Amino acid sequence: MxxxxxxxxxxxxxxxxxxxxxxxxxxxxxxxxxxxxxxxxxxxxxxxxxxxxxxxxxxxxxxxxxxxxxxxxxxxxxxxxxxxxxxxxxxxxxxxxxxxxxxxxxxxxxxxxxxxxxxxxxxxxxxxxxxxxxxxxxxxxxxxxxxxxxxxxxxxxxxxxxxxxxxxxxxARGELHWVLWAGEGLTLSTPEVYAECDRLREAAGETPAAPQPGGALMTALRRMDTDEVAAALHNDLQEAAISLQPVLAEALAAGLDLGARAGLVSGSGPTVAFLVGSQTEAIDLSVGLAANGPTGDIVRAVGPAPGAQIIHQRTSPEPTRARPDTDRPGPLGPVIG
Missing domain, CATH: 3.30.230.10 (Ribosomal Protein S5; domain 2)
Structure with a gap:
């Protein structure tokens, strides 16, 4: 300001x-x-x-x-x-x-x-x-x-x-190209998906251990190698999301058949994210999904992207004493864990 x-x-x-x-x-x-x-x-x-x-x-x-x-x-x-x-x-x-x-x-x-x-x-x-x-x-x-x-x-x-x-x-240096599929009319409640995950684990007799970040994914991100990242993607909630919305399995299969390097449900779903190797591959997959996949909204995206950023502001004269310019708000700094 x-x-x-x-x-x-x-x-x-x-x-x-x-x-x-x-x-x-x-x-x-x-x-x-x-x-x-x-x-x-x-x-x-x-x-x-x-x-x-x-x-x-x-x-x-x-x-x-x-x-x-x-x-x-x-x-x-x-x-x-x-x-x-x-x-x-x-x-x-x-x-x-x-x-x-x-x-x-x-x-x-x-x-x-x-x-x-x-x-x-x-x-x-x-x-x-x-x-x-x-x-x-x-x-x-x-x-x-x-x-x-x-x-x-x-x-x-x-x-x-x-x-x-x-x-x-x-x-993570470099970028990854994504095609995102969001099924028409599909929504999933996050608590419902976690509850389904617990139910499936109990039915299978599984006891979850303390979670740890995957070493293979960390290595792949440092190199930003698309195929290495693709091989390391995982989501413990995916099975539960598919259990509640089986069309997600159909969307995943369609994207992989059409050449995606990998696909996974995003978080608790139901958006499905497909990793591809380039903008050209993203365009080809988007066209293929629109023609041959289940009905849904399809968009292309690139990551990583910056967080919340001010892109426009309108100002008016301020009657009170102005603060020194060095005190003005600015972008958020790096994350410190």
Whole structure:
């Protein structure tokens, strides 16, 4: 923000995520499962705009806009109110209108709601002129609201532990090309998928061990070798997601038959992510899936992508004393595990 100005609207772009590896451990006392996951942000973005208003509200548009709750269940609204409550005594905060242009599938395993919450935290921090040094507060609020939100503040590729909220960045040079398939009308409840995973394990007599990140995947990411990454992808929730939505098996088979290097359900599903070797392969697979796969929305994406970033803001004169330019908010720094 420049000297003597105050933001009136702030627009933030935020990516969706897929899980390159997801190991699900035992159920914890707090009701969550112990996890070890490798997050990977991809270039499928929501944009979130915040601006001052007389009352708190959420409005959604875009391809998935009709699926977004705009009442008290909306995680972006919860994030804004939580940040306002925590900083009300130290800064002049006010209700905001939140506009979400929704391109990340809803209830699709790509953390779309968490992405919007992360974007809202970044946007409101700028809108309300909160000190850039309060990154720790944003991290704390993000972790308290959802397991995926801390990662989406940063993006890139990272290991998640605990219930997923503790993130440590992974050095991964280069890029990976993806084709994402989201079945028409398909949604999956994350708690339902975890419950199905527990049921299947119990039926098979399996006792989950403490989860650990896969060494083969870490090595493949350091080299960013597509075939090595493809061989190391895994998701402990995939069997449960397919059990609840069998069409996912049909989509996976179609993508692999059409030449994908690998395919897996993203997180708790039902979005399916196919890894390919290049943009040309991504185009070919997209066309093939549209013609021969089960009905669904198909998009191409590249990862890793940056986390929540301010892409536009409109300002107006500020009547109060301007802060020094060195105190202005800036991009979030690297993740520290």
């Amino acid at each position: 420049t000297l003597g100005t105050q933001a009136q609207t702030v627009t933030v772009r935020v990516p969706g995520k897929i899980n390159l590896g997801l190991s699900v451990g035992p159920l914890r006392e707090d009701g969550y499962h112990e996890l070890s996951t490798v997050y990977h942000a991809v270039s499928l973005y929501d944009t979130v705009t915040v601006q001052p208003s007389d009352s708190w509200s959420v409005h959604a548009s875009g391809p998935w806009g009709e699926e977004v709750p705009t009442d008290e269940r909306n995680l972006a609204l919860v994030a804004a109110r939580t940040l306002a409550k925590r900083r009300a005594r130290k800064a002049k905060v006010h209700p905001v209108r939140i506009d979400i242009d929704k391109h990340i599938p809803v209830a699709g395993g790509m953390a779309g709601g968490s992405a919007d919450a992360a974007a809202t935290l970044v946007g409101c921090r700028e809108l309300w002129g909160l000190d850039h040094l309060e990154n720790d507060l944003l991290e704390m609020i993000a972790a308290s609201l959802g397991s995926d939100i801390p990662f989406l503040l940063h993006g890139g590729t990272a290991i998640g532990s605990g219930r997923g909220e503790h993130v440590t960045s992974v050095l």
